[in-house]
Amino acid sequence: MQIPEIKPDRFKKLFLDNKFVLFLLTLLLIGLNIFVLNKIPFVFKPFIVLVKTVILPLILTGVVYYLLNPIVDLLEKRKMKRVYSIITLYILIIAVVTLLILAVIPVINVQVMELVKNFPTYSQQVQLNFESWIGGSLFNQIQQTTGFNSTDWNNTITERLSSFISLAGASIGSFLGVVTETLLAIAVVPFILFYLLKEGHRLPNFILEFLPPSFRSQTYEVMSEMNHQISSYIRGQIIVSFCIGFLLYIGYLIIGLKYSLILAIIAAFTSIVPYLGPVIAITPALIVAAVTSPVMLLKMIVIWTIVQLIEGKFISPQIMGKSLKIHPITIIFVILTAGNLFGLTGIILAVPGYAVLKVIVSHIYHWFRKRSGFYNTFQ
Incomplete structure (x- = not known):
């Protein structure tokens, strides 16, 4: 008598023995747990408070770390102990900051106060200059055609400024709270930075010890590529911004x-945001130049065009290169989306965050393609 062959269970074959399906089920269970626990306030609230407390010091420390770590590595290669290299660098930074406070800050303070004092009259002055350039009769005709009333517009600006000042006065407590948190974060940065510069090179191996041996080589490759992307962007963008400001x-x-100094500083800081930063930076310079004279406005546009050409053709290609490999249109959409989601912090961190996410997703995709075997039939 022939014993009938027992066929394997189709459910087990299609689901339980399928690693990809098990991976999706695991993600689904993790998502359901997070969703349920999120409905209980006291579960995630301490974690959220912790993240909000440490995120700013960590971001500031990370930026300064990527700027200073190559210098410390270079001094260490010159036979100077790492601790002594860090202390020497700290002394040099303290000297530079002291020089800036004594020499540059007073000039910036004078220009800022003068700019703030004269800014309310700039709207009316720009209007008068514009009217004199194009002629009074043509300006009146434009007003009649467009329904633009300069008096009402000035009154509206005055009302908006008054409302803004009242709102600022009402929220002065929250503003002081933000300033206090920022100052505390800046005060903590030197202490975190010292230990990160001293022990940071051991951090990847420390993280890899928590992973199974089979995952360590690929995880180290991912971390190395992420580190390269972040360091290249931070160093390159800050150097480019400094060159633009200078x-x-x-x-x-x-x-x-x-107000040349304060306008150049504004341009340097806003240039940290790719593509959109220069558009924001040129606005105050245009207003100041337009108030001065038409010739000054033309000169300012010429200077801005020359600087942008130098930056686009010589500075950025040499410093930034093609390290990020992100299309400009993609960068613009990423910045806009991050700005809507996370505000100013999202705009600043949009590009390096996208670069890191791109590295992670790319490695996950290649890992899935290699393990699944779905693509072998097309090769």
Whole structure:
């Protein structure tokens, strides 16, 4: 008598023995647990408070770490002990900061106060200049055609400024709270930075010890690529922004533009955001130049165009290169989306965050393609 062959269970074959299906089921269970626990406030609230407390010091420390770590590595290669290298670098930074406070901050303070004091009259001055440039009759015709009333517009601006000042006065407590948190974060940075510069090179191996041996090589590759992407972007973008600010300051001094130092500093800081930063930075310079004279406005546009050409053709290709390999359109959409989700912090961290996410997703995709075997039939 022939014993009938027992066929394997189709459910077990299709689901239980399928690693991809088990992976999806695991993700589903993790998501359900997070969703349920999120409905209980006291479960995630301490974690959220912890993240909000440490995120700013960690971000600031990370930025300074990527700027200073190559210098410490270079000094260590020159036979100087790492601790002594860090202490020497700290002394140099304290000297530079002291020099800036004594020499540069007073000039910035004078220009900022003067700019704030004169800003309410700029709207009316720009209107008068514009009317004189195009002629009074043509300006009146434009007003009649468009329904634009300069008096009502000035009154509206005054009302908006008054409302803004009242709102600022009402929320002065929250503003002071933000300033206090920022100052505390900055005060903590040197202590975290010291230990990160001293022991940071051991951190990858420390993390790998918690992983199974089979995952360590690929995880180390992912961390190395993430580190390269972040370091290249932070160092490159800050150097490029500094060069833009320096060149604009020289150009503004040559043409005699008022508030040249503060306008160049604004341009340097806003240039940290790719593509969108220069558009924001040129606005105050345009207003100041337009108030001064049409010739000054033309000179300012020429200086800005020259600096942007130098930055786009010479500085960025040499410093940034093609390390991120992200299309400009993608960068713009990423910045806009991150800004809507997370505000100013999202705008600043959008590009490096996207670069890190791209590295992780790319490695997961290649790992899935290699393990699944779905693509072998097409090769």
